[in-house]
Amino acid sequence: MKRTKIIDLIRRTDYGAKVVVKGWVRTKRGSKAVCFIALNDGSTIKNVQVVADIADFDEELLKQITTGACLSVTGTLVESPGAGQSSEVHATQIELLGTCDADYPMQKKGQSFEFMRKNAHMRLRTNTFGAVMRIRHQMAYAIHTYFHEHGYCYFHTPIITASDCEGAGEMFQVTTKNLYDLKKGDDGKILYDDDFFGKQTSLTVSGQLEGELGATALGAIYTFGPTFRAENSNTPRHLAEFWMIEPEMAFIDLEELQDVEEDFIKYCVRWALDHCQDDLEFLNKMIDKSLLERLQGVCTTEFVRLDYTEGISILQDAVNKGHKFEFPVSWGMDLASEHERYLVEEHFKKPVIMSGYPKEIKAFYMKQNADGKTVQGTDVLFPQIGEIIGGSVREENYAKLMSRIEELHIPMKDMWWYLDTRRFGSCPHGGFGLGFERLMLFVTGMQNIRDVIPFPRTPGQAEF
């Protein structure tokens, strides 16, 4: 007989029907006469209650039904007299698919997140991680749906690349060379002509440069793929391997770009509220009591549009009034997370879209403003998270772009193809990158980015 998934079973009201459910034991309790087994199959946060009359089953079998064991249960669907569930399954047959050893790490409730990270291979079986992973799936689906419905083309950019888009030098190298016997030139520098690609290559930090090629041909594209950064920052917001969504649009100006950023995030959060109710309610109860309220809030508030220069004066005002920041505030500095959070959480109490940054703190490709000092970069700052989106209008003028590249001494010999977009029918365009796990942090209320991706990669951590 075909099994019924628990998500479907709990909606059924054809009491008396014969059903088969399969899943893992969350808890077992009972009296002398009956045994109650809470079974979960991952299709929903909800468990189904299996009721077994002890007299009907072999004692040895019942003994082996412990937390974590995997069962196939055949029985009758019965309207439940107990609170918290509408139906239960009265077992007529129980098959033990997999017993669970006594040292099962997810046995006890209320383990620390630190403990669960060390057991990331098993933490997926917990309520919290089940909820987070189902929401993660829904968010990925929402993102594809949003761009598909708005006429963007899903565009695949390479993971192995020879260019450093962000120019931050945080790339993981890709090589097949023998690292113990490297070919070097007379000056001691490594030669790459005998390497797999005949040049030095790395894992991508962003698909944007290739995304621009797509957008200036197809009109509007988006990427959604793994991204790698070898930044040695051990924070609750950084991963060495994360997923980024990068839309890129031709014929767009700063205001329209910001409109897309806002509309897109709101769509994703709305989607979570509409499609992940049970999981969000669980997280709201167990992880963060203000989660649902915060998600609702974001959907209905207008984001603040704030010029960098104005942001700096707000921060300076705060300092003058006695607010203490760890890092000093002055025009030209890159905002630290404490500054971003002050603006968003204390000053405006709303998400903020900032723009007009000093060119020195932003990447070479951003469109330069007429003042010669600032660029049309636009970051979205969120409560609890800080920067969730980084984007910009791109410099489409060949001469201006070249002069910035020269000023920054960026090696452009491998980027001729990028510059060609500015020579052959250049057009105004722009885009942004949303860190998928940063969005996940916001939507789930989880505190650490390591807990919203199945198997996190961070400095010193590549287990599983």
Ligand code: 4AD
């Ligand atoms: O601000 P970033 O560096 O922008 C870019 O890479 C642009 N090329 C994007 C574009 O315009 N197409 O990164 C974009 C976003 C950040 O706002 C953040 O949400 C996320 O990517 N991000 C990270 N997420 C997790 N771990 C890290 N180490 C991250 N670095 C950036």
Ligand code: MG
């Ligand atoms: Mg950024």
